[in-house]
Amino acid sequence: MSVGIRREMTLGSQASEVARQAAALADLTDPDLVALMVHGDKRAYRVLVERYYRGIIGIARRMGLNGGDVEDAAQDVFVRVWLHREKWRPEGASFKTWLYRVAVNRIIDLKRKPQFVDGGDLESIPDGAMSPVEKLAQHQEFKRLRTAIKLLSEQQQIAINLFYDRELSNQEAAAIMGVSVNAMESLLKRARKRLREELKAME
Amino acid sequence: MKIEKFEELLDQYGWDVSSWPELYRYEANSFIALNDEAAELLRSLKSVEDFLADDPLPMGKHQAIDDIFAAIDVNEGRADRAATGNADIVDIKSDIFAFSDDRPKHHRVTVAAKQSDDVIAPRQTYPSDQAATPAQNAAVPTDSAHSVSSLTVKSSRALLRYSATFASAFGMVICVMFGFVVGVIFTSEQEIQSDVQATELPMVRALENHFFDEASQGMGLGNNVDKSLAGQK
Numbered sequence: 001m002s003v004g005i006r007r008e009m010t011l012g013s014q015a016s017e018v019a020r021q022a023a024a025l026a027d028l029t030d031p032d033l034v035a036l037m038v039h040g041d042k043r044a045y046r047v048l049v050e051r052y053y054r055g056i057i058g059i060a061r062r063m064g065l066n067g068g069d070v071e072d073a074a075q076d077v078f079v080r081v082w083l084h085r086e087k088w089r090p091e092g093a094s095f096k097t098w099l100y101r102v103a104v105n106r107i108i109d110l111k112r113k114p115q116f117v118d119g120g121d122l123e124s125i126p127d128g129a130m131s132p133v134e135k136l137a138q139h140q141e142f143k144r145l146r147t148a149i150k151l152l153s154e155q156q157q158i159a160i161n162l163f164y165d166r167e168l169s170n171q172e173a174a175a176i177m178g179v180s181v182n183a184m185e186s187l188l189k190r191a192r193k194r195l196r197e198e199l200k201a202m203e
Numbered sequence: 204m205k206i207e208k209f210e211e212l213l214d215q216y217g218w219d220v221s222s223w224p225e226l227y228r229y230e231a232n233s234f235i236a237l238n239d240e241a242a243e244l245l246r247s248l249k250s251v252e253d254f255l256a257d258d259p260l261p262m263g264k265h266q267a268i269d270d271i272f273a274a275i276d277v278n279e280g281r282a283d284r285a286a287t288g289n290a291d292i293v294d295i296k297s298d299i300f301a302f303s304d305d306r307p308k309h310h311r312v313t314v315a316a317k318q319s320d321d322v323i324a325p326r327q328t329y330p331s332d333q334a335a336t337p338a339q340n341a342a343v344p345t346d347s348a349h350s351v352s353s354l355t356v357k358s359s360r361a362l363l364r365y366s367a368t369f370a371s372a373f374g375m376v377i378c379v380m381f382g383f384v385v386g387v388i389f390t391s392e393q394e395i396q397s398d399v400q401a402t403e404l405p406m407v408r409a410l411e412n413h414f415f416d417e418a419s420q421g422m423g424l425g426n427n428v429d430k431s432l433a434g435q436k
Contacts, residue, residue, distance in 0.1 A: 075270060082275050142254060163217075164252060164255035192214040193214040199247060199251070
């Protein structure tokens with residue numbers, strides 16, 4: 001057997017081993033992965049990042065960050081969580097709640113910075129299946145919605161953004177905001193009413 | 204159902220009528236089918252919900268996650284360098300321009316103090332022991348030796364002081380005693396002389412009278428005492 005074939009077989013077996021380990025990690029629950037993460041296992045943390053990256057991107061975008069800032073905020077959140085992983089307490093909130101809370105606080109910080117440029121007027125959602133007229137109409141509709149949402153209070157904006165995140169339950173959204181479910185529903189009711197009134201006023 | 208009640212239910216239960224409680228869901232669906240304003244309101248709010256729930260990924264997910272871990276590596280490397288920059292002795296020694304903090308919190312000095320066999324811990328002063336001055340190289344008495352010599356000097360000085368005091372007191376006593384003795388002797392001499400004069404003077408006078416009488420008789424003069432007395436009478 002030649003050396004080249006033997007090397008390729010070795011590399012192939014190593015790759016399959018890595019893939020098998022990655023698949024095993026992907027099957028683990030959040031608490032198991034977080035336990036590994038706290039001990040410095042980056043592969044376990046990568047699984048967690050893959051699991052929640054989309055959600056963090058979504059909450060950052062809905063809270064008014066534009067394209068570049070959305071990715072920067074998400075990266076900053078995940079780097080911070082890794083660097084402060086020793087602060088994680090299993091008896092506290094779930095990792096998902098903790099991560100979203102870090103994200104919301106970080107996004108608020110970014111939005112409060114003087115150099116922050118609101119992405120509401122800049123970003124449009126790309127959709128290749130739409131005609132230019134439809135894209136323009138959708139862009140105008142999104143612009144109107146963003147303007148209406150910006151008129152809400154900060155708490156109302158966070159509440160409505162978390163509530164309409166498909167990956168969060170009501171309990172999780174309330175836990176991220178640090179309020180009870182009843183308080184969260186009350187906050188949502190006021191936010192919906194205000195948003196509905198603002199949209200009606202814009203027509 | 205009126206439009207105000209429908210709006211209140213929208214605010215209460217959200218813009219997805221299918222998730223409402225069954226009691227209101229059936230009534231709301233009937234109202235939407237009959238009321239254009241309610242249908243338009245629901246359509247408008249549903250677009251808001253779609254907008255909020257939409258979460259497109261503007262770039263490749265895996266590329267973004269790779270960027271996150273690259274940023275983690277950069278931050279960890281920076282943190283490691285910062286940590287080793289304060290505590291690594293080899294780095295400090297290899298760099299001749301490195302500043303060595305010699306304060307007690309410094310790791311190397313703390314370790315040295317812990318490992319030292321000396322009873323007296325080295326003093327943490329500026330400049331550091333790396334830049335030893337000639338005075339530091341000179342034979343300097345230790346604190347214990349210094350304390351002994353100091354005690355010796357202190358005791359000798361005290362002894363001198365006590366000796367001087369004692370000598371002066373003793374001298375004073377001697378002087379007093381000497382004066383007393385001299386005084387006593389002088390007084391005794393005076394008394395003896397007085398006694399001698401008191402006892403010898405009549406005898407001397409008697410002898411002088413006797414000799415004078417003897418001399419007077421030898422010259423035929425008689426007794427001068429009697430004559431003088433007779434002449435006075």
